Amino acid sequence: MSTSRLEAFSDGVLAVIITIMVLELHIPEEHTWSALTHHVGVGFVTYLLSFVYVGIYWSNHHHMFQLVEHADGAVLWANLHLLFWLSLFPFTTAWLDESKVAEAPTVLYGINLLAAAVAYFTLQLVIFRTAGGQRLREALGGDWKGKLSPVLYLLGIGLAFVEPWLGLVPFVVVALIWLVPDRRVERYLASQP
Amino acid sequence: MSTSRLEAFSDGVLAVIITIMVLELHIPEEHTWSALTHHVGVGFVTYLLSFVYVGIYWSNHHHMFQLVEHADGAVLWANLHLLFWLSLFPFTTAWLDESKVAEAPTVLYGINLLAAAVAYFTLQLVIFRTAGGQRLREALGGDWKGKLSPVLYLLGIGLAFVEPWLGLVPFVVVALIWLVPDRRVERYLASQP
Amino acid sequence: MSTSRLEAFSDGVLAVIITIMVLELHIPEEHTWSALTHHVGVGFVTYLLSFVYVGIYWSNHHHMFQLVEHADGAVLWANLHLLFWLSLFPFTTAWLDESKVAEAPTVLYGINLLAAAVAYFTLQLVIFRTAGGQRLREALGGDWKGKLSPVLYLLGIGLAFVEPWLGLVPFVVVALIWLVPDRRVERYLASQP
Amino acid sequence: MSTSRLEAFSDGVLAVIITIMVLELHIPEEHTWSALTHHVGVGFVTYLLSFVYVGIYWSNHHHMFQLVEHADGAVLWANLHLLFWLSLFPFTTAWLDESKVAEAPTVLYGINLLAAAVAYFTLQLVIFRTAGGQRLREALGGDWKGKLSPVLYLLGIGLAFVEPWLGLVPFVVVALIWLVPDRRVERYLASQP
Numbered sequence: 001m002s003t004s005r006l007e008a009f010s011d012g013v014l015a016v017i018i019t020i021m022v023l024e025l026h027i028p029e030e031h032t033w034s035a036l037t038h039h040v041g042v043g044f045v046t047y048l049l050s051f052v053y054v055g056i057y058w059s060n061h062h063h064m065f066q067l068v069e070h071a072d073g074a075v076l077w078a079n080l081h082l083l084f085w086l087s088l089f090p091f092t093t094a095w096l097d098e099s100k101v102a103e104a105p106t107v108l109y110g111i112n113l114l115a116a117a118v119a120y121f122t123l124q125l126v127i128f129r130t131a132g133g134q135r136l137r138e139a140l141g142g143d144w145k146g147k148l149s150p151v152l153y154l155l156g157i158g159l160a161f162v163e164p165w166l167g168l169v170p171f172v173v174v175a176l177i178w179l180v181p182d183r184r185v186e187r188y189l190a191s192q193p
Numbered sequence: 194m195s196t197s198r199l200e201a202f203s204d205g206v207l208a209v210i211i212t213i214m215v216l217e218l219h220i221p222e223e224h225t226w227s228a229l230t231h232h233v234g235v236g237f238v239t240y241l242l243s244f245v246y247v248g249i250y251w252s253n254h255h256h257m258f259q260l261v262e263h264a265d266g267a268v269l270w271a272n273l274h275l276l277f278w279l280s281l282f283p284f285t286t287a288w289l290d291e292s293k294v295a296e297a298p299t300v301l302y303g304i305n306l307l308a309a310a311v312a313y314f315t316l317q318l319v320i321f322r323t324a325g326g327q328r329l330r331e332a333l334g335g336d337w338k339g340k341l342s343p344v345l346y347l348l349g350i351g352l353a354f355v356e357p358w359l360g361l362v363p364f365v366v367v368a369l370i371w372l373v374p375d376r377r378v379e380r381y382l383a384s385q386p
Numbered sequence: 387m388s389t390s391r392l393e394a395f396s397d398g399v400l401a402v403i404i405t406i407m408v409l410e411l412h413i414p415e416e417h418t419w420s421a422l423t424h425h426v427g428v429g430f431v432t433y434l435l436s437f438v439y440v441g442i443y444w445s446n447h448h449h450m451f452q453l454v455e456h457a458d459g460a461v462l463w464a465n466l467h468l469l470f471w472l473s474l475f476p477f478t479t480a481w482l483d484e485s486k487v488a489e490a491p492t493v494l495y496g497i498n499l500l501a502a503a504v505a506y507f508t509l510q511l512v513i514f515r516t517a518g519g520q521r522l523r524e525a526l527g528g529d530w531k532g533k534l535s536p537v538l539y540l541l542g543i544g545l546a547f548v549e550p551w552l553g554l555v556p557f558v559v560v561a562l563i564w565l566v567p568d569r570r571v572e573r574y575l576a577s578q579p
Numbered sequence: 580m581s582t583s584r585l586e587a588f589s590d591g592v593l594a595v596i597i598t599i600m601v602l603e604l605h606i607p608e609e610h611t612w613s614a615l616t617h618h619v620g621v622g623f624v625t626y627l628l629s630f631v632y633v634g635i636y637w638s639n640h641h642h643m644f645q646l647v648e649h650a651d652g653a654v655l656w657a658n659l660h661l662l663f664w665l666s667l668f669p670f671t672t673a674w675l676d677e678s679k680v681a682e683a684p685t686v687l688y689g690i691n692l693l694a695a696a697v698a699y700f701t702l703q704l705v706i707f708r709t710a711g712g713q714r715l716r717e718a719l720g721g722d723w724k725g726k727l728s729p730v731l732y733l734l735g736i737g738l739a740f741v742e743p744w745l746g747l748v749p750f751v752v753v754a755l756i757w758l759v760p761d762r763r764v765e766r767y768l769a770s771q772p
Contacts, residue, residue: 005200005255007584012208012398015591020216022666023599027674031681036674051666055659059652062584073252077372080248087215087244095220095229102224179656186651194572198393198448205401205591213409265572266445270565273441280408280437288413288422295417391586391641398594406602458765459638463758466634473601473630481606481615488610 003071006079010061013083017090018054021047024094043097049168049175050093056178057086057116066189067136068127078126082119088112106164110157113171117150139188149174196264199272203254206276210283211247214240217287236290242361242368243286249371250279250309259382260329261320271319275312281305299357303350306364310343332381342367389457392465396447399469403476404440407433410480429483435554435561436479442564443472443502452575453522454513464512468505474498492550496543499557503536525574535560582650585658589640592662596669597633600626603673622676628747628754629672635757636665636695645768646715647706657705661698667691685743689736692750696729718767728753 025043028035061082068075092112095105124140127133140146152170160167218236221228254275261268285305288298317333320326333339345363353360411429414421447468454461478498481491510526513519526532538556546553604622607614640661647654671691674684703719706712719725731749739746 005204008201008587009204009208009251009255011584011588012205012401012591013212015398015588016209016212016402016595018662019592019595019666020213020599022669023216023602025670027670027677031674031678031683033683036683036687048663051659051663055656058588059655059659062588062655076252076255077248080244080252083211084241084244087212090215091218091220095224098220099224104224104226104229108229194449194452194575198397201394202397202401202444202448205398205594206405208591209402209405209595213406216409269445269448270441273437273445276404277434277437280405283408284411284413288417291413292417297417297419297422301422391590394587395590395594395637395641398591399598402595402598406599409602462638462641463634466630466638469597470627470630473598476601477604477606481610484606485610490610490612490615494615 003065003068003075006071006076007062007065010079010083011058013087014054014058014061017087018051018058021050021054021090021093024090024097042100046093046097046101049172050089052175052179053113053116054086054089056175057082057120060120060178063184063186064124064127064136067132067139068130069132070130072130074126075123075130078119078123082116082123085112085116085119089116101164101168103160103164106160106167107157110153110160110167110171113174114150114153114157117146117153121146121150135188139184141184145177148177194264196258196261196268199264199269200255200258203272203276204251206280207247207251207254210279211244211251214243214247214283214286217283217290235293239286239290239294242365243282245368245372246306246309247279247282249368250275250313253313253371256377257317257320257329260325260332261323262325263323265323267319268316268323271312271316275309275316278305278309278312282309294357294361296353296357299353299360300350303346303353303360303364306367307343307346307350310339310346314339314343328381332377334377338370341370389451389454389461392457392462393448393451396465396469397444399473400440400444400447403473404437404444407436407440407476407479410476410483428486432479432483432487435558436475438561438565439499439502440472440475442561443468443506446506446564449570449572450510450513450522453518453525454516455518456516458516460512461509461516464505464509468502468509471498471502471505475502487550487554489546489550492546492553493543496539496546496553496557499560500536500539500543503532503539507532507536521574525570527570531563534563582644582647582654585650585655586641586644589658589662590637592666593633593637593640596666597630597637600629600633600669600672603669603676621679625672625676625680628751629668631754631758632692632695633665633668635754636661636699639699639757642763642765643703643706643715646711646718647709648711649709651709653705654702654709657698657702661695661702664691664695664698668695680743680747682739682743685739685746686736689732689739689746689750692753693729693732693736696725696732700725700729714767718763720763724756727756 025040025047028039071079089112092105092109096109099105124136124146128137152174156167156170158167159170218233218240221232264272282305285298285302289302292298317329317339321330345367349360349363351360352363411426411433414425457465475498478491478495482495485491510522510532514523538560542553542556544553545556604619604626607618650658668691671684671688675688678684703715703725707716731753735746735749737746738749
């Protein structure tokens with residue numbers, strides 16, 4: 001079956017996730033700059049971080065499905081599994097923000113990042129087994145980013161037990177690594193006759 | 194008329210439903226693991242259950258419309274009728290969660306599941322009557338899953354009057370039955386010349 | 387310019403409108419049937435009415451753009467003008483519901499319905515003037531439904547000043563009139579060589 | 580890579596942004612006209628202003644991508660950067676509304692408008708550098724609207740420090756300038772062989 005509706009549905013879910021997170025940014029009761037920075041400063045940073053993560057997942061999903069032409073039931077459910085973990089970002093981001101980066105919320109945020117990464121990896125594996133999955137495997141190559149990310153999430157989770165703010169550092173580093181435009185799929189497509 | 198816009202609109206509605214349910218997961222006031230499990234434990238389970246149900250409806254809808262090429266006004270409205278009952282999931286899930294699985298909310302959740310199943314069944318019947326509906330009828334075959342589900346919903350509703358948590362068991366069983374990838378439409382399409 | 391993205395954007399906006407209205411259905415604090423009917427009974431009816439109205443607009447919009455192939459800037463803005471009034475439905479429905487159908491909220495709801503109808507009518511006029519608008523004009527014919535609806539909205543607004551519940555009657559009647567599948571566009575398309 | 584999914588995702592995000600802003604219009608507790616005008620009067624005006632701005636961005640984005648056929652990673656991220664600033668409109672609009680146009684919220688709203696304009700300008704620059712970007716550059720021409728808008732935003736921000744309501748005037752003027760249908764892309768497409 002064609003992947004066009006799977007892509008459209010995923011686009012819809014990711015579009016809603018990335019946008020409703022802003023509903024968790026509560027406006028300050030006072031109308032001053034100090035109220036804004038005091039009440040919304042942390043929220044702005046965590047919102048930006050989660051926005052970038054959802055953007056990364058959308059961008060990677062978009063690249064991945066450039067190489068996938070047919071999806072069976074297993075791919076549909078592996079994709080829904082990924083969307084499930086991504087759909088929890090508004091919740092875990094809100095708790096992280098509202099707690100002003102306390103220990104448990106930071107660890108939970110890291111677990112959410114880790115679960116989404118595992119779900120993405122699982123989706124790749126499921127696609128590898130479909131007809132045409134070979135193309136994705138070739139395009140991804142060694143996939144060092146995909147392998148390094150979970151290690152950094154675990155590092156962040158560990159650091160969060162020491163000092164929550166420190167735990168955010170590896171999460172930001174992973175985001176920066178993926179922000180560098182990833183040309184693997186583009187190069188692969190260009191190299192094909 | 195082509196079904197492409199009906200599919201796009203349904204994808205949009207289902208994407209919003211599946212995502213805004215997370216807004217009903219309220220973050221705990223304290224920033225500890227015990228607050229999380231105490232206040233969000235039930236909510237996480239009911240969210241997961243409803244997420245899986247919306248995912249099943251999307252997946253089945255997607256398969257169904259692989260076989261439907263034209264939609265008239267009756268199909269549009271039978272589809273909107275289905276979307277109406279699905280759109281109540283965020284409400285009935287929130288009440289189920291907030292009540293920590295009390296009797297009335299569990300029964301209401303079962304009624305919502307039952308109404309959505311009846312609406313889906315009605316949509317199938319309406320499509321059967323259109324030109325090309327014969328293909329869907331052939332692909333679905335005996336449709337034992339579609340016939341068993343309402344029976345299990347009724348069982349769950351009955352059990353909920355005895356012990357609400359017990360009532361959830363048949364609802365989970367139905368979800369598991371449908372989670373097994375359904376290859377009827379794929380097989381039918383593959384069998385066609 | 388092609389209308390495909392205008393249709394996709396409108397589908398997205400209508401999908402969000404029809405779905406977020408459910409967020410205005412607040413769950414009752416008690417977990418009993420009497421609390422449900424007391425607190426959510428009116429809300430369910432008004433939600434259903436607004437859901438049907440958004441469904442009607444989507445269905446009519448869908449039929450209309452079957453006949454429109456190109457859109458210029460004026461069509462884009464006439465369409466956004468329609469979406470603006472429709473986007474207020476969650477607000478006016480919530481006030482109607484929360485007031486348990488008091489006078490001012492019922493009148494405001496009627497004004498919203500009227501404004502949306504005028505915006506839809508304006509969109510039709512703007513399309514009539516484009517190249518290809520002649521097809522839509524021919525398909526719509528006398529358009530007695532489109533002409534009767536505003537009269538009934540005005541009647542409902544008038545009645546709401548006497549007795550708010552009575553004012554809802556014409557609003558329900560208009561919805562029922564449009565619910566009858568409208569085959570004008572289908573017939574027109576079938577009649578074309 | 581094709582731009583169709585970038586357009587679909589942007590449509591989804593813009594559809595959610597333009598629609599969830601209505602959730603910030605809180606219904607008045609009393610059910611009278613005076614309560615409505617007192618509590619929602621400012622909110623209606625700011626909602627309308629932000630609705631028009633998101634509409635303008637959607638319309639311009641739609642025109643721009645009529646001329647862009649391929650998008651690389653840099654275009655994806657420049658587009659996400661634009662969506663990020665637009666996604667803050669529900670927040671900055673709600674603060675502006677809730678403060679009844681106080682100084683800091685008005686300035687913040689202006690900064691949001693300015694940031695979105697800079698992001699849009701950046702997206703144009705990134706597209707200019709891609710293969711095929713020359714077409715967009717030719718179609719846009721002198722782009723006096725794009726150059727005047729930031730100047731007017733700065734003027735509005737400056738005026739807001741004197742008298743917040745006065746600061747809104749240039750923001751309304753920019754919206755009116757862009758509301759005039761922009762035929763540059765249409766003309767360019769018509770002029771091409």
